[in-house]
Amino acid sequence: MLDLERIRDLVNQRRSGHTLPQDLYNGSEVFKFDIEAIFGQSWxxxxxxxxxxxxxxxxxxxxxxxxxxxxxxxxxxxxxxxxxxxxxxxxxxxxxxxxxxxxxxxxxxxxxxxxxxxxxxxxxxxxxxxxxxxxxxxxxxxxxxxxxxxLSETPPSFARFRADLEPLLAPHRLEGAKIAFQNTLVERGNWKLVMENARECYHCGVSHPELCLTFPIESSIDGHFTAAEDAHYDAFVARVEEAGLGKGPFIGPWWQVERFPLNKGHASLTIDGALACRKLMVEGAGDIGSLRWAIEPHSFCHSTADTTVYFSAMPTASGETVVTCKWLVHKDAVEGVDYDVEHLTALWNVTNLQDRDLVENNQRGVNSVGYMPGPYSLPDESYVQRFSDWYCDKAMDYIASRTGVDGRPIELRGVISGAVESPPGQVTHADQSRLPLGQQ
Ligand code: FES
Ligand SMILES: [Fe+2]
The missing domain is CATH 2.102.10.10 (Rieske [2Fe-2S] iron-sulphur domain)
Incomplete structure (x- = not known):
């Protein structure tokens, strides 16, 4: 039997806007709880x-x-x-x-x-x-x-999520794709550290020199492009509209969906920014930026005109997470003719290895007897805060459903975690005409 009182105490110890208490990353009891209450109760x-x-x-x-x-x-x-x-x-x-x-x-x-x-x-x-x-x-x-x-007999509501994602994703024709390549990485870190890392780009400028060439890493609540780059954004919007594509953003309790432009002159998430596959997933398109769809608790995908890359973090032990990456291309694309696996995969392969090192280093520091929860940078880590808030809320909801006791103190609720399901087309995020990216 899980000691739900103990987990509730740990969640209650969390300071808003801060990383989690040590045992929420490291406790073996918490790992079992996460499998049951988080991975067992989520899509x-x-x-x-x-x-x-x-x-x-x-x-x-x-x-x-x-x-x-x-x-x-x-x-x-x-x-x-x-x-x-x-x-x-x-x-x-x-x-x-x-x-x-x-x-x-x-x-x-x-x-x-x-x-x-x-x-x-x-x-x-x-x-x-x-x-x-x-x-x-x-x-x-x-x-x-x-x-x-x-896995749950009573899954979270799916209709709003489908309404948000389906119209944006359908033009990428994943039904007509194939897996061009997939691999796994075993990371010696708690899954929440893996996901916190994936939900911010505060670290990208120094740690991901390759990703920075194509990926707009700047993060600001006022928009991530400087005024000088607005023409670039406007041109992207025009291309997307001409292609008949939606761009969001749509934010729900456990998802974020947004199409955003890559850096100038870059059409795909490759090292050189060139399209990775000549047979396109989005017919007649070229530089349409990337549709990023991220799902709590474990994944994100980027869909460009030519490919979709999938990232999934699955916990296997308290201090071990398996990261699976898949690259999808058009099913009729021929390797060596239409695409080159090295060109297709190099950017995320190098980025994932860099992130693995960051996560393992993060875990070593979190293991320290001197570890204390630290404050997030806002807005650069707003999506990390959102993730941690979502985790704590989900944990408390599960404990309440099992014990009938909701021990959630009001002041621990995060600024974004209060997001509730809104009708399709609305963004449940404060004042957003353009959301900060700030995450991979
Ligand atoms: S046939 Fe499946 S366990 Fe025996
Ligand atoms: Fe990263």
Missing amino acids: ILAGFTCEIPRPRGYLAVTIGGSPVVITRDGEGVYRAFHNSCRHRGAQVCADGAGGRARLTCPYHQWVYDLDGRLVHARNMPEDFEPAEHGLRPLHVENVAGALFVC
């Missing part, structure tokens, strides 16, 4: 429909220690299940993707249909009921080719 961007490119197939991933399988049946219907056999609990499908008409557990060969029904189990007693031993279903949503899964 997770598990992958993409193009990873199951043909009818009858599956995509298996692990979310906070729980194996999950998403299936696509012969009619193109997507379903998600706990990837845990109803016999003795073995993982039915190894993590990865494949074509299958049925799913066979490797241990004793129980066989499941793609709709989760158990269709074969050898030598079971006469009173055994296959119908009672199907795979346990999970909630799944497909937004323009992006697959979201929630």
